[in-house]
Amino acid sequence: MAACKLLTRERATQLLANIDTVLTDCDGVLWQGMEALPGAAKTIAKLREMGKRVLFVTNNSTKSRLSYVEKFKNLGFEANEDEVYGTAYIAALYLKNIAKVTGKVYLVGNTEMAKELDLQGISYTGTGPDPIEGTVTDWKTLPLDPEVTTVLIGFDEHLSYMKMIKAASYLSNENVQFVATNTDEKLPVGNGRVIPGTGCILAAVHTAADRDPIILGKPSKFMFEVMKEKFDLDPNRTLMIGDKLNTDIMLGHNCGLTTLLVLSGVTSLEEARQMQASNSIEHQKCVPHYYLPNMGELGDLL
């Protein structure tokens, strides 16, 4: 059972001696929106100097690998395409290699997800605005594309009731696969504003479809399995760093990794302690082994 200990210098030295690979979440750990968090880039550089492999693991589906590389560069981080695992890429990979999609994907998603589907040679339909028209009489006979074999849900700022009808209607055929990038509920931005996450879009479709989707993002093991195979990773020698308990930290527990919570994102130490005090198995999977105020502090300890 993880103990949620402060990562002291001594513990950090001991921990890093037994680690080859560091997986890190991005938003809330390396940056907040478009601003790099202080010291994070330096910590990443230091880990690499120490010979650690660093891989970036994010549930955010709004960027292709190429767009992420661009963002890393703009915010002062170094990363190449192979080191970045976002759910836009991972979804395309899953549909190509595991689901072995034939026909078309009905995409409730975004243009970056579409780019990754293009790179895997997967056909799709559904991106961009699709506002509701007509009345229930028209909706009952809405034209559907007979080639659609898969519904993929990711972040889609153009979600509309029309898209909900289409997604739910395709999914009423049990042979149509139901796949989603992630279930993150929201991006809390303070200031009395809440930016709903893909989990909200998925909840709408899920409720109508009355079927459970395959979820690819953290805490699902799939992303780690892909990285593990690609880089021959040893879970016992891998550290997962993140700011969210039920995605980052739970992924670590699900895959047998050591976990480090940073408090620079969506989670307070108090929330982690509440999980620790709970008897629920699900909550215990959200308790990190270690915590630190932020990524900059980790660099200072090394």
Place this chain on the structure above:
Amino acid sequence: MAACKLLTRERATQLLANIDTVLTDCDGVLWQGMEALPGAAKTIAKLREMGKRVLFVTNNSTKSRLSYVEKFKNLGFEANEDEVYGTAYIAALYLKNIAKVTGKVYLVGNTEMAKELDLQGISYTGTGPDPIEGTVTDWKTLPLDPEVTTVLIGFDEHLSYMKMIKAASYLSNENVQFVATNTDEKLPVGNGRVIPGTGCILAAVHTAADRDPIILGKPSKFMFEVMKEKFDLDPNRTLMIGDKLNTDIMLGHNCGLTTLLVLSGVTSLEEARQMQASNSIEHQKCVPHYYLPNMGELGDLL
């Protein structure tokens, strides 16, 4: 415990002798969309001839009382405004008399809900299309109306990501009330099409808001409490007729009514039997006392 018995002529005679008031759901019981179900109007007329009070109870929020009276007339039923309880009306009533709303309602709903709010003198904002614009940078500082004190969710074919941001942002203030008409998941229309219900719209907002709404529609007791007070109803002498287990039949159980399931809507006898075979208390609340193929049959038994 309810036994889900076929309502025979003998049982019907016995049952009706002990009933003063009949509550009936509409869609799937009296009509399907814009078509009256055979014999339903005759059954309603017969019940009234027998001296029973008939009240109409629907979770559908897309019609005001006045519009319902119109629909009843068009489909060959007689009903006056006072006999129709839809969630558009009931929501306005709740906000006026129970929640005692001051300020404005942010409405994720429709023009018929707006009409009922007007009748109760409640201010609102939010109806009609509100497509997403800008990027996350803009959304983080989206203008909000400081007068909004309540978020009301009902059926809204113009649901958009912009509305989801606004609703979730208003709800991040814990003093803002969170009210929803109903949680119906979908209107199954066959033909490979699914029409998502208010439950889908609510699920999207609920996931972002991370707060539980007050739900007014069946199976919540609120609608029955309003009718009970208005007409001095005796639950022991009231029959609830409906086609949906987790709304109509559960409402009956929640309020101590006798329940009759008709199989002309969304539920099969097999589904009712599955509930009966379950040990779950929630499922037991979905088991009707009686069932019949449809409302026409009830008329034939009387």
